[in-house]
Amino acid sequence: MVLEGLGKSLNSALKRLFGASIIDEELVKELIKDLQRALLVADVDVSLVMAITDRVEKQALDENLPRGISRREHIIKVVWDTLAYFLGEKSVPLKIQPGKPxxxxxxxxxxxxxxxxxxxxxxxxxxxxxxxxxxxxxxxxxxxxxxxxxxxxxxxxxxxxxxxxxxxxxxxxxxxxxxxxxxxxxxxxxxxxxxxxxxxxxxxxxxxxxxxxxxxxxxxxxxxxxxxxxxxxxxxxxxxxxxxxxxxxxxxxxxxxxxxxxxxxxxxxxxxxxxxxxxxxxxxxxxxxxxxxxLGMSDIKGLVEKVREAQIDVDEDAAMRMMKGQFSLTDMMNQLRQLKKMGPIGKVMEMLGLKYKLPEDIAEVQEENMHRWEVIMNSMTREELDEPKLIKSSRIKRIARGSGTSSAEVRALLKQYEQMKKMMKQYGKTRRGRRGGVPGIPGLPGM
Ligand SMILES: Nc1nc2c(ncn2[C@@H]2O[C@H](COP(=O)(O)OP(=O)(O)O)[C@@H](O)[C@H]2O)c(=O)[nH]1
Ligand SMILES: [Mg+2]
CATH class of the missing domain: 3.40.50.300 (P-loop containing nucleotide triphosphate hydrolases)
Incomplete structure (x- = not known):
């Protein structure tokens, strides 16, 4: 694990937030102290540590919370963003011109x-x-x-x-x-x-x-x-x-x-x-x-807590079914909706430790596409939603017309669905292999 020590101490600093019933100035002060300790032990320069924690402190109790975001989530986000900010810009990979030396x-x-x-x-x-x-x-x-x-x-x-x-x-x-x-x-x-x-x-x-x-x-x-x-x-x-x-x-x-x-x-x-x-x-x-x-957002415990916080209803039966590969379009949409409640899909993927399973930008694309998919799916029959295999070209045309989209878009949705289904199956396999079941967080298989 990368930077295990720092990760652990940052994660336990955040646990304070999860555990607290009231989030007030005092709690934020304690959080700040924890953060400072964690960063100093990781040999981060003192002035940088102060700059980081000042920023967190200023924003943590910010009166204007974005709509639909709890104070807890807000603070986690502030800590997250601040660390990312001080770790620098995302840089481009090596500049390689294909076909040239x-x-x-x-x-x-x-x-x-x-x-x-x-x-x-x-x-x-x-x-x-x-x-x-x-x-x-x-x-x-x-x-x-x-x-x-x-x-x-x-x-x-x-x-x-x-x-x-x-x-x-x-x-x-x-x-x-x-x-x-x-x-x-x-x-x-x-x-x-x-x-x-x-x-x-x-x-x-x-x-x-x-x-x-x-x-x-x-x-x-x-x-x-x-x-x-x-x-x-x-x-x-x-x-x-x-x-x-x-x-x-x-x-x-x-x-x-x-x-x-x-x-x-x-x-x-x-x-x-x-x-x-x-x-x-x-x-x-x-x-x-x-x-x-x-911040330990790839650990399952953090995720469970986050799920609880977002008050997502977890349907165990559905989860087990899906991991066996019985996965309908409606299931896909439900998954996406639930994940959306918890914040940007990409971040949730990270929590699930799924970064290796998804090509870099699929997560973002999915989020952008969700709305359009919903529109397309509204033009499908119950039967089609449950059994997308039935959707061949004449149905594709009908659905595209009905939803005011194009056949290509309908096809793209179906392709995405196939991809997710495959991933879900693989994920189900590895989970079962490793842990003999999917206890803990059903409802959130590896989309
Ligand atoms: N744990 C760990 N060891 C590494 C990593 N990168 C290199 N090493 C080890 O560091 C030592 C020196 O690496 P080397 O590539 O020979 O360094 P060079 O002298 O700069 O060419 C070797 O024992 C490597 O195995 C890394 O990311 N993690
Ligand atoms: Mg060498």
Missing amino acids: NLVMMIGIQGSGKTTTVGKLARYYQKRGIKAGVICADNFRPGAYSQLKQLAERSNVPFYGDEKEKSAVKLAKQGFKEMKEKGVELILLDTSGRHREESGLIKEMKDIAKSVKPQEIVLVIDGTLGQQAGAQAAAFRDATDIGSIIVTKLDGSAKGGGALSAVAATQAPIKFIGTGEAMDAIEPFNPTKFAGRL
């Missing part, structure tokens, strides 16, 4: 996780249909060559290296040339990071960058550095304007919160985070999602 150079001090990250990124993009390859320009550390070579072989991506070559610049040039010849689209250049201090590191970067002209330079920072990571990020940001950052080792470190917030404070974009030694332990950095996870 895109060179991305990795720098960072020895041990920060460059080579591992090169391996992870190659795999990450390879899986997404980009032809990736790696170059070892680390002629300094013994074993660097074979380390990367093995990673490349495991992910089945082209590798270039030459153990006898002493010049990093030559290695980079030759590697770049060979990768281009192989038609590699994402060329990841691993460097040595032999210099422990910032100025040496930056000079090394410039020497190599001059000869091969990378599209992007990525600084890999060790998350266990805590707030000290800020100094490295700032020096790097000042030295290059094609730079972005990956913070590694956020799995084990108690100080990762400090590292992330300090880097974010320099305005250097954090593109990915490393969350383990395994090759798939890398993820694009999304501050909003990340903050939600830190």
